[in-house]
Amino acid sequence: MLGLRHLPLKYRLPLIHGGLGVLARLKSGGWTKADDVTLRRGDFIVSGFFTETTGIAQGGRLSAQGLKAAGYDIVEHDLRPAFKKLFSKNLFHGMPLPGRGGVWYIHANAPEVLVALLAHDPKSWANRYRIAYWAWETPKAPADWVFAADYLHEIWVPSLFVRDALAATFNAALRADLISRLRVMPHPVPVPPSVRHDSARQRFDLSDTICEVLSLFDTKSSAARKNPWGVLDAWCQAFPQSSDTARLTLKVSDLSGDPATAQRLLAITADRYDIRLMSERLSERDMEAFTGAFDVLISLHRSEGFGLSLAEAMAAGVAVIATGWSGNVDFMTTENARLVSSTLIPVDDSEGGYAHLRRDPAQVWADPNLAEAASDIRDLTYSPALRQRFAHNAVQAIRALHVPWQREALVELPFNTGL
Template sequence: MNAARRAPARDGAPTDTAPTVAFDFAHRLLALSAWVRRQRWLQGLYRLFPQRARDGVSSILAYRASRRARFVRTPAWSRPIPPLAAAAAAAPVVGGGAGVNILGYLRGQFGLAESARMYARALIGAGYPVALFDVSIAIPHGVDDRSVDAHIGEGTPHPTSIVFVNPDYLQPALEHIGAERLRGKRLIACWFWELQDIPHDWLESIELVDEIMVASEFVKEAFERVTDKPVFRVPLPLSPVPDSGLQRSDFGLPEDAFVFLCSFDFNSWVDRKNPFAVIEAFRRAFPDGGDNVRLMVKTSNAHRHPDKFLRLLTASAQDPRIVVRDEVIDRAHVCALQRCADVYVSLHRAEGFGLGLAECMAMGKPIIGTAWSGNLDFMDADNSCLVGYRLVPVGEGEYPHPQGAHWAEADVDEAAAHMRKLAGSPQFARELGARAKRDIEQRLSPALAASLLAQRLDAPAAAMRGAHAGGAQP
């Protein structure tokens, strides 16, 4: 099964042919489970089993397949990872100020949690007073990021709090934080959303906060359609991230191939991330089966979504040059994997921001991405390979969407053409990556984000409400 198969050994790098048979067996069991659920004549018998038992069997099978899709550990994986602080030093550009409490999943290993840490690091690096409180409620994500532990405490001493918890979890999060920590504070929610329309059941949560902070114009416009409360944008600040130093051989990638990278978390809705379009574009771009290109599909939490995982494995199995790896790995290893790739590809149907795209652009990597939603805050025709699209209805079960919601369906043939051009034109790829790096350094700098956010935090809440009513935006 190619999702577990590693490229032939180079320079003494180990191979992982041993687990292939076991992985293929787990994959076959997953396929059998899905096949049973599709057979009408078996559905009656299948339903006799409790739903919890059915889900448990699927999860166990998916977990086994996911374990077989992990990266094979070379000795380099055991090297100490450099601390984040060593790569995140910044000269103070703000200093002083009223201060802010940042409340969120500060140890979470997913996008919203990383966003909270990014804003916190930008403010700390700028010398702005910050207190961090970890919201440790039960969520279906890894919670083993310890990079800001030195700043986490139990107090909320500052007059304003920003909570990084989306509306569907806001009420339990506020209960966890406690009324005493929230009393008398100006409460700002930092929220991400991926569609033009905000779900109706989020409206109650809007009433619990004073203001809404977003990272992109796309999300800002969505919230402004449903509330008169102040909505303001502060771009995500991209600080340098430590690189673990892993090389292509440590990720099972050949040194001489042109590597495309696609990555996503299964918890972030597979149909929204749309890796199947990336796989199809890759196959159309290089139909001759040449061995000088690779597509790495890096995922996490596949075992929580067995049917979607099976669909991904089945799609990737059609081409041995496509490698699936599913695992939550340290942020420094993610950085190393991004460095090892030649091009990052995202044919998403919708993005609230597009962190993976921005991170790779900051490294000087050429990017292929859908020309729609939050990523257009930092992607344009000069610094990226934008892919055209048509708006289509969001399908049932594809995403928690309001009735009538639409999102983008990327043009796969156009994406394939971009892949061919980048793989065949190294000079063009380098120049595109250089422009991307330059623009990200300007548009998503920690100093810019810290300055904008500090100005907002230090302005009286009443002034912000008046500015919003008059149409002014920071």
């Protein structure tokens, strides 16, 4: 198993997920499907990757915060030990899940849900109401996710786009009965106090005399999907020569594992003093301050299940330019952001985690209009008033994401029968 780490992502993920599916089917004889559960009232366990810095980890923290803010007494449970258990010699002696009965909420996608089910003693979760929080970034979710869905009473998703992606997969598997388990629950992104981050601008070497623009890129999230090349091309169309009125910061989470991408980015930015590449690792709190210190955030993504970084920037009062397709359009409109038009093209991620989707004609994503994006960059650079209007409206849109997480909404949901 350790050797898998050295395989390209396009080979590694199918092998890991395929292996999990086989193992889960071997062990599932002792598992209780959601339809067969006799609920026992008890504790509210929320499982996630609470100490990590990935998007799914941040989503788990937001879910936990949202539930606590609504008055639920939850027990936070770290999922990472389940992965260590999976590769141990004692896999077939499952760990006990904290508490007894109640609700088990797992903020992780289907493959990680299988790890959680495999690693924990099925007797310790047999009588619990089970919810998982899933996200996906293309019009059809993976077919092998259907198996995990049978063991869940509900599947919460961050957007209508993800809901439709899962519904398409359930329909294709002739399991339309599972669609009723889907519930759209957008991430309850917090809105920080409305203050200008002067100290953060100084710390991160941002100027008050130019428009500072940010683009975020995680090498683990597929360069093809995040499309930093589109942002760079649009920037160079907006400013054919290095600009003295605007600067683009491309924040990359980790380039160490992707030398080809690093080399390509360095080559593009080498001759432009208005483009800088930043790969410093930041804590969650520092990242919030960093994002909020910019004037504009731009994302020319090909697809987003939700667009958490976009929502977080909007919550901080940052004007946003983004591709007007996929999960982010649930909370982004022409009143609170610049939405870049696009055409749909076949998914092409030859070296990444979506490589296997090229064989399915239903799997498409966006090709954003770079000339339009360049015009948007210039408009926001030269109009502080436009940036301010978008920022004001954006904050209101993010506040609306909290409505499904308010106490009066949550208490009406069926999971409360387990508490």
